[in-house]
Amino acid sequence: MRIPRRSFLAAGPALSLAAVDPGRVAGASPPAGASSFDPWVEVNPVHLRHNVAEIRRLAGGRPILAVIKNNGYGLGVVNVARVLETDGAVWGFAVVKLHEAMTLRDAGISKPILLMGPASEAELDDVTRREIMPMVYTGVGPVLDRLASRLQRAIPLQICVDTGIGRVGIPYRDAAPLVRDLAGRKSVRIAGIMTTLTEDVEFDREQLRRFSALCDDLQREGVGVGRRHAASSYGLFRNAGAFLDMVRPGMAIYGVYPEQEFRGKTLNLRPAVGLKARVIYVKRLAPGDSAGYNRAYVAKQDVWVATIPVGHADGLPRSAAQGGRVRIGGRLYPLIAAVSASHSIAEIGADRTVDVGDEVTYFDAQDGSRPEDLGAACRTSVYDLTMHLNPLMPRVVLQD
Numbered sequence: 045m046r047i048p049r050r051s052f053l054a055a056g057p058a059l060s061l062a063a064v065d066p067g068r069v070a071g072a073s074p075p076a077g078a079s080s081f082d083p084w085v086e087v088n089p090v091h092l093r094h095n096v097a098e099i100r101r102l103a104g105g106r107p108i109l110a111v112i113k114n115n116g117y118g119l120g121v122v123n124v125a126r127v128l129e130t131d132g133a134v135w136g137f138a139v140v141k142l143h144e145a146m147t148l149r150d151a152g153i154s155k156p157i158l159l160m161g162p163a164s165e166a167e168l169d170d171v172t173r174r175e176i177m178p179m180v181y182t183g184v185g186p187v188l189d190r191l192a193s194r195l196q197r198a199i200p201l202q203i204c205v206d207t208g209i210g211r212v213g214i215p216y217r218d219a220a221p222l223v224r225d226l227a228g229r230k231s232v233r234i235a236g237i238m239t240t241l242t243e244d245v246e247f248d249r250e251q252l253r254r255f256s257a258l259c260d261d262l263q264r265e266g267v268g269v270g271r272r273h274a275a276s277s278y279g280l281f282r283n284a285g286a287f288l289d290m291v292r293p294g295m296a297i298y299g300v301y302p303e304q305e306f307r308g309k310t311l312n313l314r315p316a317v318g319l320k321a322r323v324i325y326v327k328r329l330a331p332g333d334s335a336g337y338n339r340a341y342v343a344k345q346d347v348w349v350a351t352i353p354v355g356h357a358d359g360l361p362r363s364a365a366q367g368g369r370v371r372i373g374g375r376l377y378p379l380i381a382a383v384s385a386s387h388s389i390a391e392i393g394a395d396r397t398v399d400v401g402d403e404v405t406y407f408d409a410q411d412g413s414r415p416e417d418l419g420a421a422c423r424t425s426v427y428d429l430t431m432h433l434n435p436l437m438p439r440v441v442l443q444d
């Protein structure tokens with residue numbers, strides 16, 4: 045979608061609220077009457093599907109459990125699920141927050157949804173009724189017996205094993221008895237077993253040995269463990285041995301290389317997420333004039349600067365003013381002074397080459413500036429860049 049500045053100025057607000065996805069995170073109502081200057085997030089469905097096809101190719105046709113936690117890494121959890129719901133390469137979706145799992149079902153998503161986050165017994169009741177698959181790692185067998193008898197069917201679940209991340213998951217040494225216990229219950233169907241790698245190349249191999257030994261031993265006993273999975277995006281690039289029965293990437297789906305050194309390698313990823321806004325003010329500073337709190341920037345000569353309504357409350361890291369650049373009218377301009385809550389400032393130079401209403405790209409879901417560029421320029425993780433995008437910002441899904 046391209047909205048030329050002229051038509052924007054002539055036609056008034058460029059973003060109709062109809063373009064704003066109604067099914068964003070639960071609790072986030074559309075910003076009534078959002079200004080057309082305000083920042084918005086663009087989502088490119090063609091690139092999402094392209095990235096999934098690339099991942100499938102690399103993973104040798106294995107199914108993909110698409111991780112869409114944290115508001116779909118900023119793109120909008122429902123936006124991503126709707127695009128990938130009909131993609132045959134995607135087996136299902138994984139989220140961490142219960143409300144996101146519920147939001148997906150409310151939006152009519154019917155593929156498997158794995159809830160990787162916590163749920164109380166009462167919440168598990170809702171979870172299983174909505175056919176959301178819990179990730180379990182404690183002795184929940186008796187609870188599942190009760191829920192299954194109410195539902196009159198077995199409850200599919202995934203077992204999480206801690207092979208070294210030390211976060212959630214049953215420690216691998218203690219895992220076999222839990223798996224046997226769950227496998228022995230009529231109330232349970234073990235759909236899969238998973239572990240999270242620490243993304244330390246050496247130690248990942250040890251983790252996989254622990255995981256495989258556990259699964260192989262259980263299978264030899266006749267205990268079915270379902271699909272085994274371990275590979276995040278990092279695993280896709282670094283560890284073909286982790287592909288197992290299913291891959292479990294997040295960031296790669298959004299077309300963003302998780303590390304600078306992976307760029308252009310292994311997978312041809314196209315960025316599916318963009319952050320844009322419009323210039324709200326252009327002014328000339330004379331030598332000695334300043335910009336930003338604490339006079340973070342002082343002009344050395346006559347210079348034009350542009351104010352853009354994107355700040356750290358929108359998710360732009362404060363460090364973006366130290367090295368980050370934005371694209372306006374095809375040219376890159378450095379961000380200067382400081383990122384405040386709702387504003388950033390670009391240094392335009394000696395000539396007034398930008399206007400109020402010009403579109404500003406922080407990163408682009410089409411071609412041009414990638415999130416990795418902004419991340420590298422201001423030494424910020426790309427995970428922070430996309431996942432911290434304020435969920436209240438309008439999301440615009442580009443046309444296929």
Ligand SMILES: *Cc1c(COP(=O)(O)O)cnc(C)c1O
Nearest residue numbers: 111240276277278292293294295
């Ligand atoms: C977030 C997450 C992933 C995906 O990680 P990426 O680095 O975004 O590919 C996979 N597995 C688990 C358990 C996660 O929490």
